[in-house]
Amino acid sequence: MGQSELCLIAKAFAFLLLVPGILGWGKEGHYLICKIAEGYFTEDTLSMVKELLPASAEGDLAAVCSWPDEIRWKAHYRWSSALHYVDTPDFFCNYNYSRDCHDTHEHKGRCVTAAIYNYTRQLESAYKEMTSEIRYNLTEALMFLSHFIGDVHQPLHVGFVGDLGGNSITVRWYRRKTNLHHVWDNMIIESALKTFYHSNLTLMIQAIQTNISGEWYNDVSAWRNCALNHTACPNPYASESISLACKYAYKNATPGSTLEDSYFLSRLPIVEKRLAQSGIRLASTLNRIFASEVKVAEI
Numbered sequence: 001m002g003q004s005e006l007c008l009i010a011k012a013f014a015f016l017l018l019v020p021g022i023l024g025w026g027k028e029g030h031y032l033i034c035k036i037a038e039g040y041f042t043e044d045t046l047s048m049v050k051e052l053l054p055a056s057a058e059g060d061l062a063a064v065c066s067w068p069d070e071i072r073w074k075a076h077y078r079w080s081s082a083l084h085y086v087d088t089p090d091f092f093c094n095y096n097y098s099r100d101c102h103d104t105h106e107h108k109g110r111c112v113t114a115a116i117y118n119y120t121r122q123l124e125s126a127y128k129e130m131t132s133e134i135r136y137n138l139t140e141a142l143m144f145l146s147h148f149i150g151d152v153h154q155p156l157h158v159g160f161v162g163d164l165g166g167n168s169i170t171v172r173w174y175r176r177k178t179n180l181h182h183v184w185d186n187m188i189i190e191s192a193l194k195t196f197y198h199s200n201l202t203l204m205i206q207a208i209q210t211n212i213s214g215e216w217y218n219d220v221s222a223w224r225n226c227a228l229n230h231t232a233c234p235n236p237y238a239s240e241s242i243s244l245a246c247k248y249a250y251k252n253a254t255p256g257s258t259l260e261d262s263y264f265l266s267r268l269p270i271v272e273k274r275l276a277q278s279g280i281r282l283a284s285t286l287n288r289i290f291a292s293e294v295k296v297a298e299i
């Protein structure tokens with residue numbers, strides 16, 4: 001290996017270290033969301049998901065829910081990188097599909113909500129017309145859809161364009177230097193695991209499941225609801241996210257600030273509810289796709 005190659009690898013590695021937070025909910029978050037979702041699959045969804053999963057998943061959707069983060073920087077998949085988020089203009093605490101859904105080159109429809117519509121359509125059309133030629137890689141469609149429904153619920157995946165959804169806001173999480181986006185992707189969940197769940201993800205999943213059938217029980221049918229009988233409805237999820245980003249994520253988290261107990265303990269309930277909502281809504285969306293007589297929302 002030549003010196004220039006080594007230098008390139010070092011630069012790539014340094015870049016990855018600089019941008020740890022642009023991946024979406026961390027591995028734990030995506031695993032948790034898909035585990036929650038699995039508990040609400042209909043028989044039809046369960047068998048279709050099993051049929052579509054790659055062998056490496058060993059029949060478990062949660063095992064591949066972080067796959068889109070693992071491949072997004074590979075040359076072959078770099079196109080997918082802009083599909084993990086949508087940004088609003090700076091200090092706009094609302095989301096508007098036609099204004100906001102584009103990539104940094106202003107290509108319309110290249111954002112997380114459009115990706116959810118797109119992969120829903122691919123799966124739905126293939127499921128309804130089993131006899132027609134399958135034009136898409138449905139295994140990838142399922143893995144992208146399951147991941148992006150998680151991402152659109154992370155408040156800072158619908159953040160301001162100027163700070164890259166909190167990626168350029170350097171903060172300390174207790175003593176560790178990081179950025180605000182990474183706090184919401186990973187650190188709140190990691191600290192919760194250590195502080196409340198003996199570093200055991202299964203215990204955290206069980207606690208969220210208990211809340212779904214207890215404290216949040218009366219809200220769950222509203223979470224499931226997709227207006228006008230549409231199959232997928234990511235737009236309201238994005239609106240909720242930017243509203244939560246303004247109310248909780250950006251609040252008291254200016255560049256250089258240190259975030260400790262008061263931030264952690266007041267934001268953790270928000271994170272846990274967003275994880276629960278993602279899981280319920282992923283299951284409902286897949287259940288609608290694999291039983292589908294209805295249409296995807298017009299965009």
Ligand SMILES: [Zn+2]
Binds near residue numbers: 023024025069
């Ligand atoms: Zn992501």
